[in-house]
Amino acid sequence: MVDPTTTGDAPRPPAAQEHEPPAPVLELDAITKSFGSNEVLKGVTLTLRPGRVTALLGANGAGKSTLIKVLSGVYPDHGGEVRVDGEAVAMESPSHAARHGIQTVHQRIDENIVPGLTVAENLVFEEVVRGEVPKVSSLRRLMPRARQIAATLDLDWPDAVLTKDVFELGIADSQLLLLARALVQRPKVLVLDEPTSTLSASEVDRLFALVRRLCGDGVAVLYVTHRLSEVAELADDLVVLRDGRIRASQERPFDMEAVVRSMLGEGLATQHDLVEQRGSTTAITLHGVRLLRRSDPVDLELRYGEVTGVVGLIGAGKSEMARGIFGADRLRAGTMTLDGEPYAPRHTSEAVRAGVYLVPEDRSAEAMLPGWSLTWTATLPFLRSVSRWSFLQRGKERSVGRTVLEDFGVVATDPDQPVDALSGGNQQKVVVGRWMHAGPRVLLLDEPFRGVDIGARGDISRRAREQAAAGACVVVFSSDVEEIREIADRILVMVEGHLRLDAYTSTVDNDAIVTSMSEVA
Amino acid sequence: MPEQLSGPTAMNRVQDGVVKYGFIAVTVILFTYFALTEPAFATSSSLFSMLKFTSVTAILGLGVTFTMVVGGLDLSIGSTAGLAVQLAAMTMVFYNLTGVTAVVVVLIGGLAVGLLNAFLIVICKIPDLLATLGVMFVIQGAKLIPVSGQSVSSGMVLRDGSVAPGHFTEGFLKIDRGFVGPVPLPVVIMLALVVLSWFVLSRTTWGRLMYAIGANPEAARLAGVRVGVYHGLAYVISGVFASVGGLILVSRIGQGDVNAGSSSLLEAVAVALVGTSVLGLGKPNAWGTLLGALLVGIVLTGLTMKGFQYYHQDTAKGLVLIVALLFSFTLSRRKVRYTPAT
Incomplete structure (x- = not known):
């Protein structure tokens, strides 16, 4: 899509061009997490700043999903410290994470939308769960709120779409729905876990435009992917996770060869006495x-x-x-x-x-x-x-x-x-x-x-x-x-x-x- | 899995023993109890009649066992047995043909139902339970059409006012009433099919491949197994076994009862499920199914002798099933390998 050597000139969100980096909104300090004797995260330290997209790269089994789950409050029993706006917080559950302003859009769409409900009901689902909207309520009473949420993303969804079964939305629109649901909480930090894996090229462009706009509004984005082309196009910073540790972090312009090298491992220099x-x-x-x-x-x-x-x-x-x-x-x-x-x-x-x-x-x-x-x-x-x-x-x-x-x-x-x-x-x-x-x-x-x-x-x-x-x-x-x-x-x-x-x-x-x-x- | 490498503890061994022999122990205890309290229970004639009444359930249960081995479940066996009942009656009563012809027609009928199930499941990719559920209803309904919903019996008046020309032949009735030495023929058929099923399942490549499909169909496919062929074969075997059960049933009642066989589905599924628990194998197997059928037979015969009425029977069967499932799902440390695909 974009050559990494030229992307430095691509239009950037204003925050990226400032010289003084803004104060970090989220800091991870020496995060560890083990499953039994298997230590998956071995001390991850990471800083996210408002208005910047940080790409998180890593091969399979590097610990990306575990890190995301720590961030979204799924694994409260992790080691190390999470600080939001400089203050240590406990991520005890997904709702804690949400309260601290961290929203995650997970990779698996089907696990996160509720089939059989309408688009509108899915949009206000969080509020229904929290009891802010009466549980037994007519679609008519939900609609104003649903329209409002849809508007935060400029989704031009007329009422005809909002009253459809969510099942009838395509994958791309479902993804946007989840994003809208995350954004309506006005997060300080948005975690996107491989959001483009099921999207077409034009849908990817639409998503990227949206992410850039959010950055302009001062949201910190952690963008998890394994596609280098997307990193080159979208990210301001990148970190590479391998074997439970951050192995590299770079700021734009990126050195993609070094990135691949740190994703794949250090032993590259060793030669083996292989008889060809x-x-x-x-x-x-x-x-x-x-x-x-x-x-x-x-x-x-x-x-x-x-x-x-x-x-x-x-x-x-x-x-x-x-x-x-x-x-x-x-x-x-x-x-x-x-x-x-x-x-x-x-x-x-x-x-x-x-x-x-x-x-x-x-x-x-x-x-x-x-x-x-x-x-x-x-x-x-x-x-x-x-x-x-x-x-x-x-x-x-x-x-x-x-x-x-x-x-x-x-x-x-x-x-x-x-x-x-x-x-x-x-x-x-x-x-x-x-x-x-x-x-x-x-x-x-x-x-x-x-x-x-x-x-x-x-x-x-x-x-x-x-x-x-x-x-x-x-x-x-x-x-x-x-x-x-x-x-x-x-x-x-x-x-x-x-x-x-x-x-x-x-x-x-x-x-x-x-x-x-x-x-x- | 570290806990498996460290070897079983004493407690685990006790638990394994309970799972492995507990069910057989329950069977023996119940048998002894009935034998001691009801003198008539342990006589050879009463035992043979118990075995005889168990035979239909056991044979249908064997068919279910094959389909459970491939990870499915044949819900159409009860109605296939019912179809067998009616095909036999129609062949002899309507068309005045021989008993041997009736047997051949019935077996072809069972084969056809098995092939239909296999077609729907393997070619059309309908989940096992749903395909056989549909076939169950179709057979149940379709067999009523040619007889206008009437049971077929000798001497009945046909739609055109004439009297049905044929009757159940003596030879055909012998299927249920005959003996080999002192042993009733249905019992011999049942034992022969148990041995055959055991042999096919555990001593032939067919059985091994069927178990592979039940354990992990994708792994079987990637090992070069023709998954569809053996998956379908299990249903064909099930259909044929169901028709054999139906043959014994129609020979016993001596008429083409339109309701025959309909109650045997749940019983057959239950004994096959009980069979996965006994011996602690945790997988469907032929001897287990026989033991399951025997246990149900012992309980029902014993209760009847104790003066319980027929309407207590279903409760008793249900309890037997639940106890068996407690053994395999609750007490067993080994994961049970039966989860029907829906």
Whole structure:
């Protein structure tokens, strides 16, 4: 949308051009929050000033949502101090946060509007809940207040719209409704959690105009996103959260490469003694494949005998590519070949039969069967090989379970142990191991190291490279550059559905990868 | 989950024991109580008649078990059994055909209902409960149309004033009244289907894949499982089992009662649910369903002998179900793996 180097000249809200920064309206001091032994926020210190948009960036699992929930009073048991206008306040509940002038518009619209009620009733919902409007009241009596609220946002909604069921509003208008509901409380601080993820380009423009106007009125905005282009267009300041801490903060003009670097982690400089393998035989080709709704067609060749690493931020189209090749989702457009033959799996079972296997991104939702044993999980895709005429041969089955367990060093007492009692790393070893045991032609690993400890990560990497050395085509999808460098012979960089870089790992340095990742579309 | 890694405490073990054997203990205690206080209860003829009356519920419950294994629930089994009753009666009474023909027609009818359910659920993607609810009403209503709402019995007067030509054949009536050695035929059929269901569910790839679909359909799909095929298969099996139950029922009553089978739905669902609790498995299974049906049979027979009237029966069944659910949902530390999709 906007080149980061030129956005410094974009029209700014007046507050941003003042030399003396106004006194902070909200200060977070060393905020911590743990879930059991898992420390998610490790001391976040952050200052928001009136009239400025502060972008909060961070990869998945950085702690963004937890921080937002602390700010909106959902987690009162956090450590550290929250100060509003210099005074320490306790965020004991969402209504406390509202009383202190902090309003949050959460990402999930459907959780925050009440279907079955009219638009007007949703607009005055807060007041109904607080008992300021009689609970049993006719729509006619609510209407003046609803009109007033709609007017604060310049929503040109006639009464015909206000009396509609809220369900009939589009997503963009629902979002505006929630925003109006937040703004009518006259907040000092407005937190927007990925507000554009479901909006079209023109709706985004409308939202941005609104945010700029609010800043002009002196509201402090915390804008949570992972889209760099939006940050470049809208934000005055930015902070990067990674692993529970603020890792970088910048003022305009932003250095996007440094931003990406701090989002992804520090270890980028480390080099690994990876012996690069280069394959020569083509396994899979993609012709004119469109990964996202508005992206250009991609042409690509994946080869046997090497590990290909596909790297990109969230929403880059990595999972779409992996699931498309595996037949889990249809491709939007384009064709594929496998070993030179046309390949168009209509179902995952066809991919499995062809020797194309996928380890999905979300292990617990897409790979784990609650209560299932290690053996059952390991043999599920290949029951045919442990049965005769559909009768299960339990001895064979157990030996497969045991082999996966031993080959991969899964820490488990025996192959009949339930998989969900294992640690994340061991679960992942089972899920990856079951495909490797079968000798894949093409093995697709989508974020294989998420929620996996460092030891298991090393084991899985090593085994993946062994598979490639033995002739398989291994493709690893990740948003972590370091992970990819650790495992891949060849690196592909994806940005918003486009292929930005395709090179062998030894021929490309981290700067080139980061530069291509941070090019704003 | 750290608490699972640290191993069960003594208290946990007691709890697991209660969940695992508690229900069987309740069954044995009730049985002993009735046997001691009512001398007629424990005689072989009374036991066989109890088993015989349990057979229809158990067979329908097995069908429900299959659909529960894939994470659904077949609400149409009661009306499918009712359809079987009427198809058998019409084949023999209206068309004067043989008992064997009637059996074949009935089984085809059950198969057709199963395929219809599978079509609506898998192809049309209607949630299981809603699809089978709709099919239940359609069958219940549609079977009344050709008989103008009348029960079909031998010698009835048809719409054109003539007398129905056929009657229930001797052989057909033997389905309920026959014996294999000392054991009534319905009991043999029931046991055979229990063993068959157990074998299919726990010793074949089909059963394994069905359990996978029930545990996490998306994970099953991403492991290359043809989810739709096995999901549908469960409903086809359920339809056929329901028609077998209907065959025993119509052979017992000897006429095409239009209301037959309608009360068996809840009972069959109840015994299958009871079955998920016994043995502490926490998942639908064939032996559990049989035990559930037996427990309901023991309670009903015992209460009848104690002089309770028929109108106490539903209350008793409901209490049995609630006790069973307490075992699996309240006492069990293991999460129960049954949540029907709506």
